[in-house]
Each structure stands twice: as structure tokens, then as C-alpha cells.
Amino acid sequence: MKKILQIISDAPLFNGLPEEQLNSIRKIAVDQFCDKGKTIFLEGDPCDGFYIVADGRVKIYKVSFEGKEHILHIYGPGNPFGEVPVFAGKKFPANAQTLLKSHLLFFPRAAFVDLISKNPSLALNMLAVLSMRLRQFTVQIENLSLKEVPGRLASYLLYLAKEQDRTDTVMLTISKGQLASLLGTIPETLSRILARMNKQGLIETCGRDIKLLDIGGLEDLSEQGKLQ
Amino acid sequence: MKKILQIISDAPLFNGLPEEQLNSIRKIAVDQFCDKGKTIFLEGDPCDGFYIVADGRVKIYKVSFEGKEHILHIYGPGNPFGEVPVFAGKKFPANAQTLLKSHLLFFPRAAFVDLISKNPSLALNMLAVLSMRLRQFTVQIENLSLKEVPGRLASYLLYLAKEQDRTDTVMLTISKGQLASLLGTIPETLSRILARMNKQGLIETCGRDIKLLDIGGLEDLSEQGKLQ
């Protein structure tokens, strides 16, 4: 387990802050250890603070009327979540659950707002993080409304390749069912599309490893949003 | 035309700020008058500041590879736009165009960041605005991925009713073609769905006026996301 102060100073949210401020942030952080599958909060719960993932993985998701689940984000170490309602209002807009045994830091609302209001540079960091998220959401909405599933999958694979700094093979860090949910579809459809992309020589799947055989083709697909 | 100071003090972004700060904000604001259909910025343009709508209406939209357009937002008086890349990066993530003859206020990036970094309460306001936007995006993504078009339309009608403070009849403030794009669909589909909802007695359309005949039914539809 990493030191709390270390975790805090590594988080993008607190990047570049002076030692002294990091210490005052550390003082308000509350440790929290969760098993896999633990629900952290539910949509509509009152929000009295936000979290940072110190270790493990957390999914943020919505559930439809019929119980179908759509994953909005999957966050790993260093990522904050639940920070939106700290400023916007009083309730969480989605559900959060751990995907792995996880270690979280909790920041109580009142104390954090107090810190921010005394700390312009912390506020600027926070603004940058929220802005990045907004930008990602813009992309996600674009994907959902302008691209078909194969296009979204291609985008995701290219994003993964960048993330993992590989050009040949990427490894899924989540199950295919979860990936389907993240792409706004269902496992059956995802499975069929992977099979189709195999046949077309774009990729070669082997369990959770996916060989990228035709990066150019994947790029076309992610731009055009349509297969063929 | 309203006074610039008046516009600024009415904008949610600057809500509750002391007179003195409003004045320093006013000093960095640049007036801009646009005809209908004027492109304000394009996706990928370098961003050197953001805007507030003083008067008129602006659409924020993305264009797909084949040229299909999806409207992300439509903003009216008091709303800021383009504020994301001021903190996140250097380029605009979407396009902006006026829908009406409009009056905008432009805030240059450097001057504004400077203001924020000296002004904790302005920073907090900004955080609240961005958080609200993130929350709206969450809803939009939920709509796109969990609901079919009739569900999204019902949500929009109920939102309009709330906005206009009516329970019987709402008036579309945009054309049906634009509404289709905002809902992530095409005019033909929207037209068919409106016809279907008419037949089912949920609504009664008359040009741009839409009578809400069965609010309960619309609520069910917007929750379940499916017609029937």
C-alpha cells in the first residue's frame, strides 16, 4: 500500500501543488478499503464528498428502467470520481462500484470546498480536470450518436494502444461484457463484431489479447464509423 | 441592447460576485455582434478564449465523416460556451454557429485565467458551471445509450414544459430538423415518431406548438425509453 501523501501528490488533480498544500489536503483525506463488487454510492445518494482511486478499479454506471447497465467510465489509480456533485448539487448522478479490491481516498465536501476557496491554484487544477472530463464526454457523445458499434470499438482499440504504448497488440483490462457496456452495446453484438473484424483481417483476437493487424484500417473505421 | 455589465452580472458564471470583481471582468470582455448562421469557431481551431451569449442563440455541434451533423447543445442568453478548452487544452472540441442574429461577449484566455487565479469565489462559480455541464452530459449519454428515440423525445418535451413553466402546451424554440439532430436522429424518424405519439393520444402537434395530452404517459416513456 502506497503512502497517502504519495498517492495525493501523484494524482493529476493535485499536480504541481506545493508541499504545504499537499499536506493540508492529506489532512482531510479519509482512507477506505473495499472488496471487489462493493457499491460505493448509488444514483440519487446524497453527496458529501468525492473519491480518488488509490489502488484498484471502479466503474461508474447508469442503469436503465429494464435493468440494463451502461458503464460511463472505468477509473484506475490516480483518478478522482464523484467530484461533480460536490460543486453542482447534492446528489450523485450515477452509480459507482469497485471492479477489484480497491483502496480509495475520500474527501469530505465541506473541508474540500474550504481548501479550494483558499487555494486558487488548486482550483485551477480542478478546473483543468473537469474540463478534460467534459472533453471526453463530448467524444463519447459523438461516438454514440455518429458512429456504429464497429467504429466505437475501433476507436477504443486505438485508444488502448496509445494508453499501453503499443502498436501491435493490446490487452483488454476489462471483460468483454464490460467493454460492450462501455461501448453502449451488448456482449452478443460485440462478439459478432470482433468475429467480423477478425475475418476482415483488421485484428486477431486471442482471449483478452488483441493483435492489431491493420492500424490504418482501424483508423478509417474509427473516423468513418462504419465497417466496410 | 443590454449593458455589458448587466449581462455579466446576470450570467450564472458570475453570480454573486461583488461589484468590484464584476467590473474587472467587464474590463476584459470584448463585444461581438454576429448575423444568423455565422460560424464562431470550428472543431480543432486554436482556443484563445471563451464566449457568453448576451443575446440570440448559438448551436454547438459535431459533424460526422459523411457530413451528418449532431447538435450537442443550444445556448441562449446568459450561457457560456467554449470555456472547456480554456482549461483543458488548446483546441475547440466542437463547432459553434449562431442560429439567430446574436450578441456575444468574448473573454480572452490569458486575462480570464489571471482573474480566476486571483479570485477563489469566481473559481468556485466556474467549478459549479462545469460540474453542471458534466451532469447534463451524463444525462445525454444515458439518453443516447439507454433510450430509444421516443424516450428521448418524451424527456425533451417534459424538459421544455418545465423550462417554459407550462403543463399543457409547449412551443418548440428550434426547427424540427434541429430537434432531430439534438436528439441524435434524423428529421424523417422524428416526424414518424411525432405522428405515432399523436395517434396514441400522448400529444397533439400543431406546427411548432405541441399539446401535452398525457403527462403521465410521457413520463413513463421517458423513464422506460420505449414506446408501448
Add this chain to the structure above:
DNA sequence: CGACTGCCTTGACTTAAGTCAAAAAACCGT
């Protein structure tokens, strides 16, 4: 008044993707 233009609607057709059901494969603890 009529022709023009932009917006909306309708119809016939195609297709992407969802549902339901079942088989196959991978994973896990004992």
C-alpha cells in the same frame, strides 16, 4: 397570383443491432 425555396411528412426498402435461447469456452475453488 403563381413559381420558388425551405421545411416537413410519407412510403417502400435496407440494415444495424437487439432479443431469446443454447452451446462452447474459460475460470475458480476445492
Add this chain to the structure above:
DNA sequence: ACGGTTTTTTGACTTAAGTCAAGGCAGTCG
């Protein structure tokens, strides 16, 4: 290695929604 989950894949079928093409219905302007 074994039984029992849980995931993933496959197949047959349905359906929402997109495409293409043709009409209709305003408004407006000469």
C-alpha cells in the same frame, strides 16, 4: 483434475431506425 460458475460465442428471429425518393405545405418575393 473436477464440478460448477461465469463468460463468450453462435444461431434464428425481430425490430428500431436509417436511406432514398417523392409529395405536400407553408411562406416569400418578384
